[in-house]
Amino acid sequence: MIGLLDPALFLPRPAQEVSEDLASVLRICKEHRVCLATLEEYWKDLWSNLAQPLERALPADAKRALQEVRKYGESSNRFIAPLSHAPGSVWRRGFQQLFGGAIFASSWEERMAAAAIRAVASGEEVVVFTRRMEGRNLSRHQAGNVTLNENTRWVLHLQPSGLGHRQVLCVHHRRNLVDRWTSRFDYRLPGHAPGVPYPFCPPEYWWKGATPAHRTVQSRPAWIDRLDNGWARPNINGGAGYHWDVYVATLGRQVAVGLDQINVVQFGAPEAEGSPGHLHHEPTGKAGMVTGTGWTC
Amino acid sequence: MNSAKAKLTAICIERFKSFRNPTRIDLAPLTIVVGRNNSGKSSLIQSLLILKQTLADPRPDVPIRLEGMVDAFSLREITFGRPPEAARVEGPVIQLEWESEVDTAVARHAVGNPELDNLVKHSRVAWLGSPPPKRTLRTSLKLRLEESEGAAHIGSIELTSLDGDDSPSIQIARSDGVWKCSWRGSAANQIQVELDHFIPYLQIDRSRTAPRDRQRAFHNAYVFLFVQPLEALKAVLSDLHYLGSFRTPPPSLFKMATTPPSEIGASGDFAAQILHRRQRDIVHFLPPLQVGDASVELPNTVLAKPLVEAVNLTLEALSVKAPLRVEEIRDFGFRLLFGDASLVHVGRGLSYLLPLVELGLFADPLQFSGAEGSMPLAQYVERCKSFAHIALEEPEAHLHPKVASRLAHWLVSLALASRRLIVETHSDHLVRRLRGLVARAGAGSELEQWLLENVAILSVEQDEAGESRVTTSKLTPTGGVGESWPSDFMDESTDEESAIYYANLNKQDSAVNAPIGVQLLDEEEPDADQAP
Numbered sequence: 120m121i122g123l124l125d126p127a128l129f130l131p132r133p134a135q136e137v138s139e140d141l142a143s144v145l146r147i148c149k150e151h152r153v154c155l156a157t158l159e160e161y162w163k164d165l166w167s168n169l170a171q172p173l174e175r176a177l178p179a180d181a182k183r184a185l186q187e188v189r190k191y192g193e194s195s196n197r198f199i200a201p202l203s204h205a206p207g208s209v210w211r212r213g214f215q216q217l218f219g220g221a222i223f224a225s226s227w228e229e230r231m232a233a234a235a236i237r238a239v240a241s242g243e244e245v246v247v248f249t250r251r252m253e254g255r256n257l258s259r260h261q262a263g264n265v266t267l268n269e270n271t272r273w274v275l276h277l278q279p280s281g282l283g284h285r286q287v288l289c290v291h292h293r294r295n296l297v298d299r300w301t302s303r304f305d306y307r308l309p310g311h312a313p314g315v316p317y318p319f320c321p322p323e324y325w326w327k328g329a330t331p332a333h334r335t336v337q338s339r340p341a342w343i344d345r346l347d348n349g350w351a352r353p354n355i356n357g358g359a360g361y362h363w364d365v366y367v368a369t370l371g372r373q374v375a376v377g378l379d380q381i382n383v384v385q386f387g388a389p390e391a392e393g394s395p396g397h398l399h400h401e402p403t404g405k406a407g408m409v410t411g412t413g414w415t416c
Numbered sequence: 417m418n419s420a421k422a423k424l425t426a427i428c429i430e431r432f433k434s435f436r437n438p439t440r441i442d443l444a445p446l447t448i449v450v451g452r453n454n455s456g457k458s459s460l461i462q463s464l465l466i467l468k469q470t471l472a473d474p475r476p477d478v479p480i481r482l483e484g485m486v487d488a489f490s491l492r493e494i495t496f497g498r499p500p501e502a503a504r505v506e507g508p509v510i511q512l513e514w515e516s517e518v519d520t521a522v523a524r525h526a527v528g529n530p531e532l533d534n535l536v537k538h539s540r541v542a543w544l545g546s547p548p549p550k551r552t553l554r555t556s557l558k559l560r561l562e563e564s565e566g567a568a569h570i571g572s573i574e575l576t577s578l579d580g581d582d583s584p585s586i587q588i589a590r591s592d593g594v595w596k597c598s599w600r601g602s603a604a605n606q607i608q609v610e611l612d613h614f615i616p617y618l619q620i621d622r623s624r625t626a627p628r629d630r631q632r633a634f635h636n637a638y639v640f641l642f643v644q645p646l647e648a649l650k651a652v653l654s655d656l657h658y659l660g661s662f663r664t665p666p667p668s669l670f671k672m673a674t675t676p677p678s679e680i681g682a683s684g685d686f687a688a689q690i691l692h693r694r695q696r697d698i699v700h701f702l703p704p705l706q707v708g709d710a711s712v713e714l715p716n717t718v719l720a721k722p723l724v725e726a727v728n729l730t731l732e733a734l735s736v737k738a739p740l741r742v743e744e745i746r747d748f749g750f751r752l753l754f755g756d757a758s759l760v761h762v763g764r765g766l767s768y769l770l771p772l773v774e775l776g777l778f779a780d781p782l783q784f785s786g787a788e789g790s791m792p793l794a795q796y797v798e799r800c801k802s803f804a805h806i807a808l809e810e811p812e813a814h815l816h817p818k819v820a821s822r823l824a825h826w827l828v829s830l831a832l833a834s835r836r837l838i839v840e841t842h843s844d845h846l847v848r849r850l851r852g853l854v855a856r857a858g859a860g861s862e863l864e865q866w867l868l869e870n871v872a873i874l875s876v877e878q879d880e881a882g883e884s885r886v887t888t889s890k891l892t893p894t895g896g897v898g899e900s901w902p903s904d905f906m907d908e909s910t911d912e913e914s915a916i917y918y919a920n921l922n923k924q925d926s927a928v929n930a931p932i933g934v935q936l937l938d939e940e941e942p943d944a945d946q947a948p
Contacts, residue, residue, distance in 0.1 A: 167921045174914060179907045180896055186910055189917065208935035210942070232934045274948045276941045286948035299947060327943040 121199070121238045122153040122290075123161070124188075125249040126218065126227045129169035134181035137173065141184040144248045145191060147293045153246065155192035156199055160234040161227070162192070199241045206236045207279035216272050217249065217256060217289075232277075235287055240279040246296070247275065249289045256289070260333070260340035264354045267333055267340035273303040274326055286326070294386070300325040303332060304342055307385040308350060308363065309396035316413030317365060317383045318396045320345040336366045337380075346372070346414060353382070361388035362399035377410040378402065422516035422648035423803045423836055424464075425554065431496040432508035433459040434884040441886055444872035446831035448847060449840040450905050451876030456884030457840050460874070461658070461807045462486045463510050464838075466494075467614065468653045476612045479570045480561055485658060485682050491561055491568040496883075507561035507568070513578065515554050516648035520547035523640040530636045531628065538633035540600070541577070541584055544640055554578035555645040559614050573616050577641040586638060588616050599634040606631040607638075615646055652805055657779050658682055661810035663768050666759040669749045680778060684771030688759070690778060691770075692750050695724040695742050697784040699777040700796060702833040704733040704825035705853065712856045714863035718796040718833060720789050723777060730773045734822045736766065765814040772811050772823075776830045779804035793832065800834040812843035824849035831870060844905060847873065855895030864893060873897055875905070 128140055148155060156162075166189065174185050209232040218227035231247075238245040249272070251257040256272040275287040288295065288302055295302040298310045300321035311318035322330045322345045333342050336349030343349055347368035353360040362382045373379040382400050384393040393399055401409055430438040434456040441447075441460055451457040462485075469484035482488040491507040492499055499505050524530075524547070536545040543551070556578055562571035576585040588597045588609055595609035597618060606629075608619045620635040657680065664683045676693040677686035700720050705712055721729065728739050738754040745751060752759040752770075759767055781800035791799075811827075812820040820843045828850070831837055841847065850871060857864035871891050878884045889898040 163921050167918060171914075171918050182907065182914075183910070186914060189914075193917075202934075204933065206934055208937050211936040211938050212941055214936070228936070229934065232936060236934050276944075284942055284944055286944055286946075288948045302948075324943075324945075326947050328941065329943060 120151060120153045121156045121197070121241065121243050121245045122148060123158075123231070123234055123238060123245065123247045123287075124155065124165060124192075125247055126161070126165055126169055126231070127222060127250040127252060127255070128248065129165065129173050129185075130222065130250075131173060131176060134177050137177060138181040138184040140250060141188045143293060145184070145187055147248070147290065147296060148191060150293065151296050154195045154197045155188070156197060156234075156238055157192050157195065158199060158234045158237055160202075160237060161230040162234075164230060199237060202233060202237045202240070203280070205280055206233070206240065207277065207282070209236060209278070210276040213272055213275040217247075217275070222252065222255060235275060235277055236279050239277055239285050239287065240282065245285075246288045246290045249291050251291050262335075262339050264356050264358065265339045265352050266358050267342065267352065268305065269333060270303050305350075307387055308342060309383060309386045311416040312396070315394075315396035316411070317381065317398065318414075318416055319348075319350055319363075320414075320416035339364070341366065345416065348372075350383075361385050361392040372414060375410065375412045376414075377408045377412070378405060381409060420516040420518070420644060420648040420651075421552075421800075421802060422514055422645070422652050424512060424514045424652060424805060426511075426513035427460060427463055428509075428511035428513075428558075429459065429463050430509040431506065432463055432510065433494055433496065434878055434882055435459060436496045436883045438509070439884070439886055441874060442872065442888060443836065443838065445836050445870040446827055447838045447872045447874060448850070449838065449874045449876060450842070450847060452878070455876045455878045457874075457876040458809065459884070460876075460886075461809065461838055461840060462494075463508075464512075464653065464656060464807060465658060467510070467512075468656045468658070470613045471615075471650060471654050473613065479611065479614055480559075480568045481613075482568060485660070490566065491563040495563075501566070503564065505563040506571070507563055509558065509560050511556060511558040512649065513554060513556045514645065514649055514652065515552055516645045517550055517552050518640070518644045519550060520640065521549060523547075523643065526643070527636045527639045528622075530633070534628045535633050535636050535640075538630045539584060539637035540582065541580070541637055541641065543580070544637065547640065551579075553641065553645055555642065555649070557614075557646070557649065570611065570614055573614070575616065575642050575646075577645075579641075584637065584641065586616075586618070586634075586642070599631075599637070602630075602634075604631045604634050607635055612650075615650055618642075651802075655805070657775055657804060657806045659684060659771055659775050659806075659808050659811070661813050663771065666752070666767055668758060668760050669745060669751055671749045680771050680775045684768075684775075687771035687774050688750075688752055691723060691727070691740075691752065691774060692742050694778075694784060696722045698786055698788060699723050699726050699780045699784070700782050700786070700791075700833070701726055701730065701777050701780060702793060702796075702829040703729060704822065704829050706733070707825060707853065707856065710856060711858070712853055712863060714857075714861070714866065715829065715832070716793045717790050718793055720786055720791070722788065723774075726777050727770070727773055730777070730826065731769070734769070734773070734819050734826060736769065736819065738762070738766075740770070763814075765816065765819070768814045769819070772808065773826070775806065775808075776826060776835065779806055779830075779835050781834050797834055802834075804835045806830070806835055806837045808837065808839045810841060810843075811839060812841055812846055815843075817845045820845040821849040821852075824853065828853065828867070828871075832866065844909060847905070851891060851895040851897065854891045854893060859893065867891055868893065 214228045214232050218231040220226040258269040258271050260267040273289050277285050292306040294306045308319035324330050339351040341349035341351040349366035350363045353364050365381050365383050367373045367376050367379050384395050384397050384399045386395040426442045428440045429435050449457045465485040470481040473481045488494045495507045532545050556576040558574040560571040562569050573588040576583050597604050597607050597609050610617045618638050625632040660682045662683045664685045670688045673689035677689050680687050698720050700718050702715050702718050741753050743751045754762045781802045824846050854867040873889045875887045892898050
């Protein structure tokens, strides 16, 4: 697998954010054997135009994360054939959204398009490590204390010459390469696995733009799964909490479950909070009503 | 050697060399001191060396000795700002804090089993009412030095027992040419003070004070709280092992020592003689940590080996492969050989490393006792009745980066095995490896915990006014340095790598960046039927 780096990862911002984001990139690369290709279409500019001034401004410990990413990329000896004269095409919308001039001093659209085409033309799977930025690839929906962070760009579309349509996944969290639907949906949603009674069942065609991912349920922004259940963050100040408020969709399932709304442990919750996809707690005044019957995807 | 499990826990200095303001340094089992040249980092060790060399002077009336490992023309020379000559000049303040175990039965016997209620009433030290057989006390000795008529003197001494909330203290100062003391501010004129160098001894004429007399109670409390701790401190300072950054060039042939030396020497002067005389004597040591790419374990077996074998095992663990042996040359002396090469003809690094390794072994609190074998670390620590204190300056001098890194393994092993070390270093390899050890140690593992709690990194910086400051940091579980990242230290090599990288980028031909004709399509994005 080949990884490309979003230039926005290297824009000036608090050192801790830089450090955490780049550490996450490295971790994903190492866990999934992703090679950071040092393609000259974008790599040199990335380091001389963006990373160098950023590195100067960072304190020592954050610098290390940046240096490690560079070292990891440079240590790759993967040969990727250079582009031919008619290398192919990309759909502009995604590239413009992520790499257009809106947040950069000069657009990275063409450089990233060329790098992506070259990487994809190698025949290997390609992902882009993206930074989520509100107004760019992140849209925030809020009602009271309940927020839903919608990823508005989870895939890029390209067509290298002679290969047909290809998709490049936009990765912002380590779970995105395990449960790919989390590149679009919230990575904290519990996935399905044997023994998990209340999983989030991603829509069959979760990656298609035409597939709705969220809507308002009970006045809250909620993710919608294949079973039409609504998954909203708890109404807790500051967006805290380790569970999802799940609005069970159909009467039949509500009867089976015992309630029309249950609280389900999120993915990534501390062990003490319970296992992901299991009941977190029963709503106030409704103790004993949950039957234990869940659903499967 | 002290037998009270005494350990230095803190040094406080003021007006000492480049330290103007009171500066406290808490000492860990492994204290690493870093900082630029001339930042003042050597001063921390020197404050101890002055006291050590003073105690080594055969004349007890020498209050402070300025000749030896720390050499100065006058006290003013080591006083902040080098004040001008005057009839009386305030000099440095050196304060030490230490922990030691007190045998209360010994103290009780020394003062003739006093009435404890009366002792508590006057001393206001509650635990003296029912003293346990053994008690670990924290004690402080504060020395105010001064120069009068061109000579170095003690201006005043403050002894404080730091055990408990209400710390009793004894102030000692000279008045009309006589030392006087007071207990918690109350004058105690019946108590006479004598100094052994800078260590105060208090006496009271018991025939002239009633058993329930207030001053007699003060003196009794002094015996309980301070006599044994002061003896322990004296032993700690006298036995302090110091190895500086210079080495005496080795001769082709060493002369045999008529008696085994008791110290390695500040320049490793006696390392060869100790090795020769003690080559078959047993030393106890924890071999340097064995470290893999991603893991490291806490060693728990202390080996008891003859000195030369122990040196070889340690050198090998530090990646020095040439075995050391002592070759006798009858009626003349002896040679030290690494493989077939004598010490004179091996690299300078080895002649620097040998005294360092030897010192770590020689500082074994159970040195030259017992038989060859091994024992669990916990048992060894239990058997050691004392801690060895070791001060090292630039132990990495002349060492290959790999060996300098592995030195960290050795230092940690020493600190785990009843040695307490202060190490002044410029080696980012050494410090980086310490960080690497904690990063490699399993999350929540015993070794990780030990490293987090027992390694302190002191960063010494000097400002434009020439004043030094110390920031103490601990390691973090991720291999970082907690409170303060020593500036211009560990980043030098990586920053230079970055500089080389960016400079090369700029040298490369930028023409390759001209965009190649990738077509940008404005049409609607396709919805593929296959998941990405």
